[in-house]
Structure formats: C-alpha cells, structure tokens
Amino acid sequence: MNTWRIAIKNLSRQKKRSFLLGSAIAFGVLIITLINGFTGSFVENVGENFAHIFAGHIFIDGVEKTPTGKTLYIVRNDNELIQAIEDLEIEYSFLTRHSEFSGTLIFEGESVRQSIIGIDWEDEQYFTGRLILKDGSFENMQNPRSVILSDKIADKLKLQVGDRMLVQLRTYTGQQNVGEFTLAAIILDPGLVGSISGYANKTYVNELLNLAPDEYMTLGLYLPSMDDIDPTAEALYRRLAEDVDLFAREGEEDEVNPFMAIMQQIEEEEWEGLRYRLYTLNDMLSEVEQIVVVLNTAGLIILLILFIIIMVGITNTFRMVMFERIREIGTMRALGIQKGGIRRLFLTEALWIGLGGALAGLAAAALVMVILSQIFWGLDSPIFILLKNGYMTFRLSFLQTAANLGLVAVLTLLAAFFPADKAAKLQPAVALRTQK
Amino acid sequence: MAIVELKDVHKIYPLGKTEVHAVKGVTFEICKGDFISIAGPSGSGKSTILNMIGCIDTPTSGTVIISGQTTDTLSDKEITELRHKEIGFIFQSFNLIPVLNVYENIEFPLLLGKNRPKKNEKKEFIDFLIHEVGLDEWRTHRPNELSGGQRQRVAIARALVTKPRIVLADEPTANLDSVTGEAIIELMKKINRELETTFIFSTHDPTIVEIADHIIRLHDGVVASEERRNREPCRKNEET
Ligand SMILES: Nc1ncnc2c1ncn2[C@@H]1O[C@H](COP(=O)(O)OP(=O)(O)O)[C@@H](O)[C@H]1O
Ligand SMILES: [Mg+2]
Numbered sequence: 001m002n003t004w005r006i007a008i009k010n011l012s013r014q015k016k017r018s019f020l021l022g023s024a025i026a027f028g029v030l031i032i033t034l035i036n037g038f039t040g041s042f043v044e045n046v047g048e049n050f051a052h053i054f055a056g057h058i059f060i061d062g063v064e065k066t067p068t069g070k071t072l073y074i075v076r077n078d079n080e081l082i083q084a085i086e087d088l089e090i091e092y093s094f095l096t097r098h099s100e101f102s103g104t105l106i107f108e109g110e111s112v113r114q115s116i117i118g119i120d121w122e123d124e125q126y127f128t129g130r131l132i133l134k135d136g137s138f139e140n141m142q143n144p145r146s147v148i149l150s151d152k153i154a155d156k157l158k159l160q161v162g163d164r165m166l167v168q169l170r171t172y173t174g175q176q177n178v179g180e181f182t183l184a185a186i187i188l189d190p191g192l193v194g195s196i197s198g199y200a201n202k203t204y205v206n207e208l209l210n211l212a213p214d215e216y217m218t219l220g221l222y223l224p225s226m227d228d229i230d231p232t233a234e235a236l237y238r239r240l241a242e243d244v245d246l247f248a249r250e251g252e253e254d255e256v257n258p259f260m261a262i263m264q265q266i267e268e269e270e271w272e273g274l275r276y277r278l279y280t281l282n283d284m285l286s287e288v289e290q291i292v293v294v295l296n297t298a299g300l301i302i303l304l305i306l307f308i309i310i311m312v313g314i315t316n317t318f319r320m321v322m323f324e325r326i327r328e329i330g331t332m333r334a335l336g337i338q339k340g341g342i343r344r345l346f347l348t349e350a351l352w353i354g355l356g357g358a359l360a361g362l363a364a365a366a367l368v369m370v371i372l373s374q375i376f377w378g379l380d381s382p383i384f385i386l387l388k389n390g391y392m393t394f395r396l397s398f399l400q401t402a403a404n405l406g407l408v409a410v411l412t413l414l415a416a417f418f419p420a421d422k423a424a425k426l427q428p429a430v431a432l433r434t435q436k
Numbered sequence: 437m438a439i440v441e442l443k444d445v446h447k448i449y450p451l452g453k454t455e456v457h458a459v460k461g462v463t464f465e466i467c468k469g470d471f472i473s474i475a476g477p478s479g480s481g482k483s484t485i486l487n488m489i490g491c492i493d494t495p496t497s498g499t500v501i502i503s504g505q506t507t508d509t510l511s512d513k514e515i516t517e518l519r520h521k522e523i524g525f526i527f528q529s530f531n532l533i534p535v536l537n538v539y540e541n542i543e544f545p546l547l548l549g550k551n552r553p554k555k556n557e558k559k560e561f562i563d564f565l566i567h568e569v570g571l572d573e574w575r576t577h578r579p580n581e582l583s584g585g586q587r588q589r590v591a592i593a594r595a596l597v598t599k600p601r602i603v604l605a606d607e608p609t610a611n612l613d614s615v616t617g618e619a620i621i622e623l624m625k626k627i628n629r630e631l632e633t634t635f636i637f638s639t640h641d642p643t644i645v646e647i648a649d650h651i652i653r654l655h656d657g658v659v660a661s662e663e664r665r666n667r668e669p670c671r672k673n674e675e676t
Contacts, residue, residue, distance in 0.1 A: 002547065009535035331531040334492050335545045336520025336598070338513060429493035432527070433483075 029361025056220025118205025330431030524595030
C-alpha cells in the first residue's frame with residue numbers, strides 16, 4: 001500500500017473518465033510513433049531505391065579538359081582508382097563501370113530526349129532484379145543493340161517490344177552520331193526522379209560514344225550498407241587525392257546541394273588535364289533528408305498541439321477530481337499526510353494515466369505498423385520510391401521513442417500540477433467542511 | 437498535567453463583508469485520559485473548538501497547547517507531524533477512504549509520517565483494533581458495503597492506529613440512530629479505559645453527553661459551564 005497503489009485505485013473510481021483521458025494520450029502517441037516509424041525507414045528505403053536506379057552508392061567520374069577547352073567525360077584507365085579501392089580494402093557488393101549518353105530517340109516521326117546507360121549485362125545480373133518489368137524480357141538483351149526503356153518513353157514514342165528506333169547522339173568528343181536500338185523490354189518508371197534512364201549494352205553504347213571497349217565514364221560502388229557511404233567516401237577521397245586530381249567535395253556556398261556544387265566546379269573553375277569527381281548517393285539525396293526533418297518536425301508539432309489539447313483536458317479533469325474528493329483530501333491531511341503527499345497522490349494518478357496511455361499508444365502503433373507492413377502496395381504504386389519492394393517498412397529509434405514518452409510524462413505532470421498543488425494547499429478544516 | 441490547554445481562544449470567520457465571531461475567549465484544560473464531551477446547541481462553536489484542538493484550523497487569537505507544545509509557532513509541516521503523532525480523528529460523516537477496504541483504511545495513517553512500525557507488529561495491532569471494534573468479519577470489505585455504525589467503528593480503529601494520546605470526535609453519533617450512537621460512545625469509553633487514550637467528543641444529544649466524565653458546555657462561543665464527574669482536575673505532577 002503506497003501512493004502508487006492508492007493512485008491506481010483512485011483511477012478505477014471513474015473508469016470511463018480515466019479511460020477517455022488515457023485514450024486521448026494514446027492517440028497522440030500513436031500518431032507521432034507512426035510518423036517517426038515511417039520517416040525512420042523512409043531515408044533508407046528512398047536511398048536503396050535510388051541506389052538501384054543510379055546503380056551505386058559512391059560514384060567517380062573521369063573529367064578531361066582538352067587544350068581547346070572542351071570538357072570530356074571519360075575514364076581511360078582506372079588503375080589508380082582500383083588501386084585506391086584495394087588499398088583501403090573497401091568492402092563492396094558490386095563495382096560497376098558505366099558509360100552514359102543523352103540522345104534523341106526517334107520512332108515513326110516521334111522523338112524524345114532520353115539518357116541511356118551502358119551496362120555489362122553478363123556482369124550485372126543483379127541489376128535486372130531491381131527493374132520492374134512491365135513488358136518484354138531481359139533475355140532480349142542478348143541482342144547487342146537492345147535497349148530497355150521506361151513505360152513513359154515507350155508510350156510517348158508508341159513503341160512495342162521488338163520495335164526498332166533510331167538514336168541521335170554526340171560522341172564523347174562531341175561529334176554527331178546515329179545508331180539503332182531494338183526495344184527489348186519496358187520497365188516501370190516510379191516517377192519521382194524526373195524520368196529514369198534507359199539501359200543498353202555497354203559495348204554498343206561505347207561504340208556509339210566512340211569509346212574503346214574498356215573505356216567508360218562512371219565508376220560505381222555498391223556498398224553493403226547505406227551507413228557506410230559517408231565514411232567510405234571520405235576515406236576514398238583522401239586516398240585518391242594522393243595520386244590524382246580531384247574536384248573539391250564541398251561547394252563554396254553551403255546552401256547549394258553538394259552534388260550541384262561539384263557540378264558547378266566543372267563549369268566555373270580554371271583547370272587543365274584529367275580530374276576526377278567523387279560524389280555519393282547522399283550528396284544527391286540531401287533533399288530527401290530535408291524532407292525527413294520536415295516530416296519529423298511536423299509530427300512533433302502535431303504531437304504538441306494534440307498534447308496542449310489533452311493537457312487542457314487533464315487540468316480540467318483534475319480540477320473536477322479535486323473538487324469531488326475535497327473532503328477526502330481534508331481527511332487525509334487531518335490524519336497526518338503532508339501537503340507534498342497530497343500533491344504526489346494527484347501527480348501519481350496523472351502519471352499513471354500518462355504512462356498507461358502512452359504505452360497503449362505504442363502498442364497500438366506497433367499493431368498498425370505490423371498490419372501496414374503486411375500490405376503489398378504494388379510495385380507500380382505511386383509511393384513506390386518510399387517503400388521497400390512494395391511494402392511499407394517502419395524503423396523506430398529507441399532514443400526518439402524514449403524522448404516521446406518522456407515528453408508525454410512531463411506534459412501530463414505539468415497539466416496535473418496546478419490542480420494538484422491547489423489541492424495540497426487546501427486548509428484541512430476548509431476542505432473538511434466544504435459541501436459538495 | 438493538562439494534555440490540551442486553551443487560553444483565551446478566539447475565532448473569527450470572515451463571512452462575505454462581515455465577520456462571525458464563532459468563539460469568544462474560551463479557556464479550559466483537558467487532562468490525560470479524560471473522556472470529555474463538548475456539549476452545546478448547533479452553532480455554539482463546538483466544531484470550531486475541536487478543529488483548533490486538532491490543529492486543522494488556527495485561532496484568530498489566544499493559545500492552543502497540545503502535549504505542552506504551543507501550536508501557533510509551528511510550521512505547517514510540524515503541525516502535520518504533530519497531528520499524525522498525537523491526534524486521532526473521528527468525523528461525523530465517517531470520512532473513510534472509499535477505495536480502501538476496512539483493513540487498509542485503518543492502516544492508512546501508518547503509511548504516513550516518519551516512524552513506520554514493523555510489518556508484523558503493525559498487522560498485529562491492526563488486527564487487535566479490528567477485533568476491539570468488532571469488525572473481524574468485515575476486514576476486506578469496502579466502506580460502501582458497511583452500515584453507518586460499522587463505518588464509525590472503522591473510523592475509531594483508524595483514529596487509534598497511530599496510538600495517539602488524543603482522539604477527537606466531532607458529533608460522531610449525529611449520523612447514527614440513537615441505539616447505535618450510544619453503542620459507539622460506549623465503545624469509545626471502553627477503549628478510553630483500556631488504552632488510557634484521551635477522548636474529546638462533541639454532541640448536542642443530552643443522553644450522549646451523560647456518558648462523559650468531564651463536560652464542557654458551550655453557549656454562543658463561550659463556556660457556559662464545566663462539570664467533572666469521577667474525575668479530579670488535572671494533577672500538576674502527573675506524567676503526560
Ligand atoms: N467557515 C465558516 N465561515 C463562517 N462562519 C462559520 C464558519 N464555520 C462556522 N461558522 C459559524 O461559526 C459559528 C460556530 O460554528 P460551529 O463551530 O460549526 O458550531 P457547532 O459545531 O457547534 O454547530 C456558527 O455561527 C457558524 O455559523
Ligand atoms: Mg459542528
């Protein structure tokens with residue numbers, strides 16, 4: 001028998017009222033937990049999805065400035081790059097060497113701009129697993145002049161699988177060139193990246209770009225975990241700087257995103273010969289992380305507003321409770337309970353409601369998360385990019401959950417404090433003779 | 437030596453823009469072990485005086501001395517401790533804590549304060565009190581399952597559990613029928629004899645008044661008469 005138990009017994013006196021108050025708190029906690037849980041896995045899912053689209057986590061482009069002032073994107077010889085990766089013993093899942101161009105696809109009088117990435121289909125089997133096939137087959141890539149295009153592009157050009165189209169492009173030195181593609185497959189464009197690239201065989205792309213078979217433009221590294229991106233990129237950059245010229249990773253102005261900053265340097269800086277630029281998925285996704293901050297802040301604001309409303313409810317309830325039990329308070333004081341004891345009794349009651357509600361809210365959130373994560377939203381869902389293989393995932397940080405619970409506890413105590421303090425300060429004789 | 441002393445005590449209640457002079461200079465002594473009744477018609481100031489003896493209210497002027505301690509210099513905390521240690525309360529409308537059962541209600545005062553008794557000692561004494569007030573079969577019942585007389589018996593046991601030297605009872609029989617009321621006062625008297633606890637109860641019922649050994653009659657906020665039976669005035673050298 002102590003304050004805690006008496007407080008619980010008191011709560012059971014007005015079961016409905018306690019339940020409603022607890023439910024309100026549970027609802028607030030449910031909402032914030034869902035938001036936190038979703039945003040917690042949001043960055044990772046978006047990152048993984050983009051990593052698949054961009055084929056990597058860390059990228060190195062070769063950039064050359066010719067004596068006539070032309071900028072060429074080419075890696076002629078990657079010995080130094082590979083050496084650095086091996087020296088650092090970087091663990092990677094895949095290493096890719098891609099060539100890419102932006103050209104015009106022409107079919108029966110329709111034309112459209114499209115970037116095409118050259119891929120080594122033998123080496124990069126994993127890649128097909130990441131693309132969502134809508135029509136055709138990846139087997140068709142056996143044909144050296146095959147191309148895979150998104151549904152949007154195929155629709156625009158009214159292309160069917162098996163159709164042949166023309167492609168107009170500039171070689172890596174800027175000469176006009178023309179080629180021919182056969183549509184091997186149509187894939188889904190999840191839509192959030194602007195538009196996704198088309199994919200063709202690297203040998204043919206190199207031929208069109210006038211690159212030698214073993215030359216390419218971008219080296220990509222797939223890491224085992226997204227958490228490795230920044231430290232690995234950092235180390236790789238420092239190691240490479242010993243052997244080759246690199247563009248700085250930071251822009252001069254902090255507000256531009258890091259990826260754009262590197263791009264600008266190529267335009268604006270005075271330089272000659274061969275330079276490399278190293279950038280990461282995180283550089284390109286810095287906006288995504290801002291979205292997460294916005295979402296979490298919005299969640300917190302929602303929580304605060306909810307809790308201000310709930311706090312008013314708690315304060316009013318405890319005012320009522322104080323009045324209902326005024327003679328009881330007087331009795332307890334007469335029997336020798338100190339002022340602090342009365343205050344503690346009320347605050348403990350409030351804390352029980354707060355914690356009970358919060359735990360119920362967490363349990364409800366867990367249930368909702370389990371249910372939501374069972375639902376298959378489809379690979380062509382408009383929110384595909386936020387999902388993991390078409391499923392919602394949630395990740396809650398322990399610290400954040402603990403902080404939320406702490407916030408709930410503090411706010412409940414704060415709300416109950418004024419009525420509790422008033423009850424504690426009642427003159428025992430006054431409390432005892434008050435008629436309800 | 438007196439266990440309770442009132443010296444020229446006045447109490448003035450503010451009432452809107454006017455004042456009520458409820459107690460107008462009351463002086464008396466109560467000895468250790470007294471079984472005393474404060475009698476008088478409604479509005480004569482009985483409750484006000486008991487509240488001041490019980491240290492749940494303070495006089496406007498004058499002095500209240502409990503166990504030799506002048507109360508007007510004590511802080512709220514010290515007064516609360518004094519109440520807890522020295523005084524038991526029995527109320528007209530019982531004032532049991534509704535969420536607690538008979539045993540827990542009696543135990544409640546023991547959960548407060550500094551010197552908490554050992555567990556088995558405590559249980560033994562509570563069981564003794566439950567037996568003493570005749571509620572052995574009701575120990576796990578909640579107040580709303582008891583009759584008025586039974587509730588007041590719980591209150592008597594609760595008032596005694598901290599072994600106070602003074603038990604105050606403000607019209608303890610007013611909510612009971614006359615037979616039950618008399619039984620309650622007889623019970624209090626029995627305990628007064630057995631435990632030598634000082635009982636001070638107020639009443640306006642003449643038959644109940646007669647059970648007391650020492651009667652202070654109030655009228656309109658002043659002592660109208662004082663009557664001692666079977667009792668001498670407090671001996672000066674008596675231990676308290
Ligand atoms: N809180 C109060 N405010 C104003 N007047 C009061 C208050 N309490 C008691 N009184 C007045 O003081 C007088 C004595 O009251 P009380 O001590 O309750 O008498 P009793 O208990 O003998 O009926 C009465 O006239 C009553 O109206
Ligand atoms: Mg009265």
